[in-house]
Amino acid sequence: MRARKPSTIAGVEDTKKVVEAVWRIESAKLIAALARMVRDVGFAEELAQDALLAALERWPAQGVPDNPGAWLMQTAKNRAIDIIRRNQNLARKQEELAHQIEVATEPDWDAAFDDDIGDDLLRLIFTACHPVLSAEAKAALTLRLLGGLSTGEIARAYLTSEATIAQRIVRAKKTLASAQVPFELPPKEERAERLSSVLEVIYLIFNEGYSATAGDDWMRPELCEDALRLGRILAGLTPDEPEVHGLVALMEIQASRSRARTNARGEPILLLDQNRGHWDRLLINRGLAALDRAEKLGGAPGTYLLQAAIAACHARARRAEDTDWARIAALYGVLAQVVPSPVVELNRAVAVGMAEGPAAGLAAIDPLLEVRALAKYHLLPSVRGDLLAKLGRASEARAEFERAADLTRNARERELLLDRARACDG
Numbered sequence: 001m002r003a004r005k006p007s008t009i010a011g012v013e014d015t016k017k018v019v020e021a022v023w024r025i026e027s028a029k030l031i032a033a034l035a036r037m038v039r040d041v042g043f044a045e046e047l048a049q050d051a052l053l054a055a056l057e058r059w060p061a062q063g064v065p066d067n068p069g070a071w072l073m074q075t076a077k078n079r080a081i082d083i084i085r086r087n088q089n090l091a092r093k094q095e096e097l098a099h100q101i102e103v104a105t106e107p108d109w110d111a112a113f114d115d116d117i118g119d120d121l122l123r124l125i126f127t128a129c130h131p132v133l134s135a136e137a138k139a140a141l142t143l144r145l146l147g148g149l150s151t152g153e154i155a156r157a158y159l160t161s162e163a164t165i166a167q168r169i170v171r172a173k174k175t176l177a178s179a180q181v182p183f184e185l186p187p188k189e190e191r192a193e194r195l196s197s198v199l200e201v202i203y204l205i206f207n208e209g210y211s212a213t214a215g216d217d218w219m220r221p222e223l224c225e226d227a228l229r230l231g232r233i234l235a236g237l238t239p240d241e242p243e244v245h246g247l248v249a250l251m252e253i254q255a256s257r258s259r260a261r262t263n264a265r266g267e268p269i270l271l272l273d274q275n276r277g278h279w280d281r282l283l284i285n286r287g288l289a290a291l292d293r294a295e296k297l298g299g300a301p302g303t304y305l306l307q308a309a310i311a312a313c314h315a316r317a318r319r320a321e322d323t324d325w326a327r328i329a330a331l332y333g334v335l336a337q338v339v340p341s342p343v344v345e346l347n348r349a350v351a352v353g354m355a356e357g358p359a360a361g362l363a364a365i366d367p368l369l370e371v372r373a374l375a376k377y378h379l380l381p382s383v384r385g386d387l388l389a390k391l392g393r394a395s396e397a398r399a400e401f402e403r404a405a406d407l408t409r410n411a412r413e414r415e416l417l418l419d420r421a422r423a424c425d426g
Contacts, residue, residue: 246305252287
């Protein structure tokens with residue numbers, strides 16, 4: 001393979017940036033293809049990491065290959081053959097595996113890298129999101145294997161230590177190995193349920209970036225971008241799944257508001273107070289197109305499609321006062337039937353309050369005070385405080401905002417709630 005050689009120190013630094021960019025783009029495909037060959041996700045990632053190290057060592061001096069992905073694949077495959085052959089204690093099955101990999105490397109590297117890559121990526125997605133893993137482990141492993149993030153990047157995104165994330169990833173790999181999870185697409189009868197788990201993990205990653213549960217920042221945009229990238233990949237691999245397009249639509253539309261959600265000091269701005277001129281119309285249009293694809297596929301609407309339809313109501317309203325709150329309340333009513341949840345009922349109460357007035361909203365929300373699952377959910381007193389403030393019941397509203405501030409773990413949100421509590425006095 002021909003390569004372009006860097007000629008200066010600056011060129012070497014540029015080459016290192018190219019290596020990092022190539023890794024972010026190609027790592028998921030690389031690990032997926034290797035996992036199909038060696039039937040071990042952990043071993044596949046080690047081989048891919050070895051190939052990355054080789055690229056970091058050689059490309060600055062030798063130049064970037066014309067086909068970086070194929071170069072990484074060839075290097076990883078050669079490494080796999082060397083490891084298998086060196087280990088004298090391997091069983092005959094592993095010797096046969098080494099022979100199969102060696103045969104698979106000949107002769108067209110470009111074709112070898114691209115063959116069946118769609119199925120390989122789907123296998124990797126379903127493996128990383130396997131039900132035997134905890135939600136935290138699924139998220140970390142998915143970001144590592146499919147997002148191309150380093151352990152340090154994942155740790156920074158989740159405001160935890162590298163050691164903690166590394167431990168989660170190692171345990172996840174061991175769990176998959178001990179459970180003998182096969183690197184294959186789930187049977188048809190299991191696919192819908194397993195796909196639901198995959199979508200849940202992607203949206204979990206997105207939500208942690210969109211509304212950080214803890215820390216000093218209101219948002220972590222990098223996590224939103226990683227989740228969006230994963231969602232778009234999945235939509236390309238499963239074009240006939242309406243819920244996948246529904247999730248992509250939901251994330252695109254929500255991400256479109258990012259620039260309007262905080263002020264210059266990083267303080268949060270509520271939806272109705274946002275400057276909609278700062279909303280990203282490109283992301284909105286992409287989201288509406290994905291929603292249209294999902295709806296045209298037909299079938300009973302699922303949770304992500306319904307949430308996307310709700311988000312679309314906000315996106316289509318150029319001014320907050322133009323929002324179709326009656327439709328939003330109706331959509332939340334349907335969503336409550338599809339996935340009964342006190343949080344959905346809370347959101348429906350907000351919409352009812354906007355469509356029919358704060359008294360109607362308060363009547364819808366008060367029964368939720370008895371729901372144990374919402375006892376420590378900060379948005380319940382926050383919403384109730386807003387409705388009470390609109391009704392002129394200032395002292396009650398202040399108490400609710402203060403309670404909400406005590407319950408949230410996000411510093412920015414706490415300050416916002418305390419500001420709203422103080423505003424009740426004035």
